[in-house]
Amino acid sequence: MDSNEAQASLQAAREAHQISAPLKAPIGISVAAAVAAGAGVALGGASPASGGIKLVLVVVAAVLLAVAYLLPALHRSRRGLHGFRGQVRADNTVLLICLLAVLISGLRANADLSKAYDILGVLVAVAYFALLRGWLRSRS
Amino acid sequence: MNGLIDTLVAPVRLRICAFLSGCEEADFGAVQQYCELTKSNLSKQLTVLSERGLVEIRKVQAGRYVKTRLRLTDAGEQALSGHLAALQAIAQGAAGVHRT
Numbered sequence: 001m002d003s004n005e006a007q008a009s010l011q012a013a014r015e016a017h018q019i020s021a022p023l024k025a026p027i028g029i030s031v032a033a034a035v036a037a038g039a040g041v042a043l044g045g046a047s048p049a050s051g052g053i054k055l056v057l058v059v060v061a062a063v064l065l066a067v068a069y070l071l072p073a074l075h076r077s078r079r080g081l082h083g084f085r086g087q088v089r090a091d092n093t094v095l096l097i098c099l100l101a102v103l104i105s106g107l108r109a110n111a112d113l114s115k116a117y118d119i120l121g122v123l124v125a126v127a128y129f130a131l132l133r134g135w136l137r138s139r140s
Numbered sequence: 141m142n143g144l145i146d147t148l149v150a151p152v153r154l155r156i157c158a159f160l161s162g163c164e165e166a167d168f169g170a171v172q173q174y175c176e177l178t179k180s181n182l183s184k185q186l187t188v189l190s191e192r193g194l195v196e197i198r199k200v201q202a203g204r205y206v207k208t209r210l211r212l213t214d215a216g217e218q219a220l221s222g223h224l225a226a227l228q229a230i231a232q233g234a235a236g237v238h239r240t
Contacts, residue, residue, distance in 0.1 A: 001144065006230035012151060013158035013224060019174055021162030080171075082209070083164025085217075 020081055021088045022134060025072035030132035033071040038125025040064030041099075044106035045117020058107065065099055072132055143226030145219045147192050152177065153185055157194060157220045160212040168208035186210065194219055 001009075025033065044061035048054050076082075084092060102120070109117060130136045148154045155175055160166055172182050189195035194216035199206050212220070 001142075001149070001227075001230055003231050003233055006227040009151060009154055010224065010227045010231055012155055013220075013227075016155045016158035016174065017162045019162070020159045020166060020170075080167030080169055080173075081163040082166065084162075085164055085212075086161065088162070 021084070021086065023072050023076060023084075023088070023092075023132065024134050025075050025132045027133070029071050029075050030129050033068045033132060034125045034129035036064045036071070037068035037128045038121040040068060040121075041102055041106075041124045042118045042121030044103045045109040045114050045120070046106075047109050047111050047114040054107075058103065061103060061106070065103075068128065142230060143222055144230075145223040145226075147188060147194060148219065148223040150185075152181075153189060154220075154223070156182075156185060156189065156210075157212055157216060160195065160210055161217065161220055165209045165211045168210060171210055189216070 040061045040063075043057045043064065046054070046057050048057065083089075102117075106113075106117060127136070148157060152175060156171060159171055159174055168179075168182070172179060175182065177185070186195060186197060190197055193213060196211045196213050198209050198211070200209050201207075
């Protein structure tokens with residue numbers, strides 16, 4: 001095998017991996033998932049007067065974040081791809097830990113921090129949309 | 141010896157394994173569609189990969205249908221990783237050109 005053949009084989013292997021590995025979704029699902037992720041983060045940092053309402057908002061935020069993940073994951077599963085491995089799995093774990101940290105920090109958010117969470121929500125929505133459209137590539 | 145894995149020197153088998161390396165499991169149909177192979181051709185390639193212990197094939201019930209799911213085994217993952225490293229070395233001209 002010469003270096004050109006090796007290069008071609010490497011390229012083919014990279015392309016095959018890039019088709020099956022990422023959590024990519026069509027535009028409709030990407031928009032819905034990104035909005036859910038952004039809203040989830042923003043709601044997680046909301047600071048209503050009542051503790052009961054806060055609890056409800058945290059639960060809704062957790063549900064929205066789960067929806068944000070499950071929508072593209074279900075789409076991927078319908079395409080015949082199940083589960084993740086390698087770098088993408090590690091990235092998903094990091095993402096989950098970050099979201100948990102954001103939710104837990106949001107439990108003690110006051111009015112000022114609540115505004116920061118709104119901005120963070122917008123940033124998360126934009127970044128997640130870019131990720132689902134394949135504009136942000138994870139290392140693999 | 142340049143580290144290439146015999147089974148994966150065939151481009152189609154390399155593509156199958158690389159495709160499976162991105163997910164825990166993939167449906168037979170998804171692999172067939174990506175690799176643009178006929179059912180019988182893909183089955184033949186999978187038989188080879190399965191006999192070498194690189195790919196695991198199992199049947200799962202999906203509603204009224206039985207689906208065939210494919211998974212790259214740990215040995216398959218290691219073999220693929222070693223093969224890609226060897227290809228990288230050859231591509232960079234750092235290894236010999238002998239075929240194993």
